[in-house]
Amino acid sequence: MPTAPADHPPDTALATEQEHLRESRSALGRMRAATAGLTAHGADRIATEKLKEVLHRRMLSLQDDPTVPLFFGRLDYDRDLGAEHDETLYVGRRHITGEAGGEPLVIDWRAGMALPFYRARPADPMHVRRRRRFGFSHGSLTAYEDEDLVDAPAAEGPGSTILQAEIERPRTGPMRDIVATIQPEQDVIVRAGLDQSVCVQGAPGTGKTAVGLHRAAYLLYAHREQLSRSGVLVVGPNASFLSYIGDVLPALGEIDAAQATVESLLADATGLEVRATEPAVRARLKGDARLAEVVRRAVWGHVTPATQTLVLPRGIHQWRVPAYVVDEVVAELRDRAVRYEAGRTMLAQRLAHRVLLRMEAAGDSPDDRVQAAVARSREVRAYVGALWPALDPGRLVLRLLTDAAFLATAAEGILDADEQRELQAGRPGKTPRSARWTLADLALVDEANDVLNRTPSLGHVVLDEAQDLSPMMLRAVGRRASTGSMTVLGDLAQATTPWSVGSWEESLDHLGQPGAVVTELVEGFRVPGQVIDYAARLLPVIAPTLTPPYSVRRSAGELDLRRTGDPLDGTVAAVREVLGRAGTVGVVVADLQVGDVAAALGAAGVAYDLLGEGPRDFDVDGDVAERRRVELVPASLVKGLEFDHVVLLEPAHLVDGEADELTGLRRLYVCLTRAVTTLVVVHAADLPLALAA
Template identity: 30%
Template structure:
């Protein structure tokens, strides 16, 4: 009976196989990178050729955008491979890389292509015709290692690429989110590839990858629906800090037709300059403002009264009946300024008709007088003298009628006249959205849709825009109507959309969507009337002033019952040791949801230390230094009650974010220090805030309780 090979022999064989696999993948990566360089060179040549022709400006922009997308997908070009049971091997990457022969199988299959989907959905329980999934880890142009996962007869697990996933989750955090296309899980992939025809509301607890799913869904939709690239996609986040955190994800996925913003920054040229109480913020966030603002703007439209316009030294009166006709033609379905533009065109026509009618009446009188004169001359000269035909040197007909060309010229001159424009503007003035809203907010008597006490609170606010004013201002600007913005030559679609308040996007993604008020949801719908919207969030982490405790309450005003629900149930980020603390917190927050199931353990038990208030800053600094020492190369974050942030700022915490619970939402660090958890719980909606604070870490959680 042959002897068993020694452990050294087995180890050598495993090492040789691993080295061979790395060499194999290195060859594929080298080939793909070389082909990618050829494609980039071809695009540059096309850009140079097309740039000589002004009519090719649109094509040049498209080529430039494509060049940028391919360049940005250089790092990590290949991250996976699928080996099918029939022997077919496909490499999966950030972007597809085609062969010179376009009919041949691509060198690299785009991760969003239908054929790549088994990379995210195949498991040993459901191999989907695949024998093996391989994760390829690279750095720049070098393959570092591979991780093979048998899919036919392998271990039974509900995780996809468990080894690669857990290795990625254990990596140190850098302060910026990275792509997760190599480790997306099946429930995440299902949401990423879900139909985009209507609103999709995704509920997910801490660490379930909500933001990862939302951003990768953007990349998938832009790949799958070409028209979205022409309209751009809007990504709404809760704060500028959060947008900075996710800023590298979509460019790394090769996507550029994306505008990132917060609700506060959606109106170009308008910024938040003051804070306000939660009470006033809640009042201004209610959906009732939409109908109230509609009524307010409608009341500003002029009534059916006479309009006098001076033209070439003479006054012309347009009667109330004529004005009423023009108003009826201009009103239906139009904004204030769009209706005014249509009304102005009608006024130009009515004034033209009045001028023509007056001139023709004068000419008719002149003709009649001239005929009387001629009759007298004929009578005096007698029948013996023939005066012959009378010649008129006018381009008008004998009856005094103006020609069509003359009427058209008159109408053009009236339309271009500054005096006529001034008369119309004086009768129907242009309005500034800010002024209209400010006048309403300062007039308690005009806020009849609120209680007397609420109206006094709103009217008593100082000037300047608060966050809750932005949706109201947006609604007024929409009701008044847009000023057309010209396109800048060579401008990318995202840049133009960013400049244009009324831009209509192909899709909108909302992160931390549980924070939006009813009026903020109206802002979202305004920018995507088709309601092709993906909203991700955790209703149990809501901190905003409204009191929505279910998604049905939160989105009813915007979508009614026409929305689809999805849920992320697995927590990948937060370790099991921490998630075990959260169930009692959720109960105190009034939630009926179960916390997500954590799939990993960090091996580090959460700890708690009691300190007195006087020594708190020093204790925080000591704890942070200890955490930084244990998690060198990673990140540490501090979460504290809002009223303690000032004193902690003096603790000398260098390069360590010290944030309130709302500010920390959506962020993650290797280690998190929660300062004064009782103080966080005592804040408005504090149990929700504490739930947020406790779930920011990927490895270690510490708490400093103030005695």
């Protein structure tokens, strides 16, 4: 229960804290007003526009949401414990400065002085005598709870009642930040240095996605100048997932991180669109890491030996570079492992330099301007174009997928005849713009583009649901952090694509981050104990090497298995039942059953949102927001999402709808672990044996 500090009566202490909240909110308003009053004047128009952008971003970071508390904790530092001063610091989502002397009313949760809020314990109080947590409702202070870090015994798990209540608070809308509930083992990941790549193997409900986003926020705070130049990117599995997590970083005051799916990332990079799907066996082959060497050979196979002397007429002279000299220059460039297009540019300059050497030997005194003119001359450009031709990555990959002889040359010793035929079975089209590209195709085009021109690197990339990417997709994401670092998030037990990689070690190799530290999170804070224990029955089959997760929640939640003769009626009944409780409702069904369930909900007058498509209303009385608490979710899109209550229809159909049983059971594991409070499983068919055990 919340307790008041010994030096204040309870009502006085709470009133004092409420006054500090009011003062902090007023100070934040003054900070925003002061920023709004600034005028941007740079040395020139470009500098002025840049200053305006900085001020605009500063204004956005100072926005105040009255429903969100400005601080959630307090630390009482004690000089007797080694602190420099006896002082009290309030911990919140952003730094807030007071009027008098600029003293901090609230310190940013990412600041070094806030670290004890997450990691201090009786065995190591970190100079703090007392840690206080605050309870809030709609942005207003309602309670507080103190933890004596010096004299109190150590507690197991999240012993704080307020902390437990925050963890178990019902979900409404998009994902929210977890700054008030970050656990010590999560905080270690969040505050890992920018020079360190981290891989988090996280069971459902362990907060791996939130940890990754908070690490991005921490790095943007600790390395703002560097990352403002090099950039931060968050890569998620689909647009619905990005929409779900989209409010987290802005809520923490960070708006500089870009977001993308693998598909949108590749589409933007290649200028092409995904317009088709393909059989799993072909997609798996295209995603094989061996295709990187096939693409590399296809590109560099266009460089041919010189067959004639370069002749450059200038005035009354004709300057010549023999073919064997040209081959020496080409060999030297190839040995330097330059990118293809850089090599073409350098070849023209090297040949021009050879011409200048001959001019100097004849008594001329050419300068750099002459060399540049020679390199740009029609004769040199034509000679280089014949020897080292310009290439288009889309056309090159299209030729690999349609020209049997070209593929056979590039894939010799890498792909056998059957694999080559399978690779070309799709025949996407004749031109890059009209071709029916698949996602696996775009990864190949991106690979070709990187062989031609080095892909620019960002400062940090957060990759979520990484277990579902093929080696070639991993390579595509990894080269966006070739000189930066990564936070890789996922769960091998939730790998539901036929082209997924089987271990984190292999995935990290494909990402170009073999030195990343792999951390396993198994403490579940969101999925109820009964639900996670039930889902974990599948682990010996789908991921026998992983540590089974467990829930630290005091509330075990509710698991309800319902066998029925009419599963559609049973689903509607279950939805109506859980609608009587607080929180969101997710109706998770096999993709092929979405139409039938939608019709059943509509016939019953239940309003719902179809994930990715928007609301469906059926003349239901009541508030619109209240009516749209139900979301109908195809099983293929549910990964990464969570709902207070989940109604799951026909586990056996979910399994049967996948390419193989292992993938189906993993998909089922994902679906079973989306509930925060209640899971109702409605079925007419027998449950899979692994669950029925």
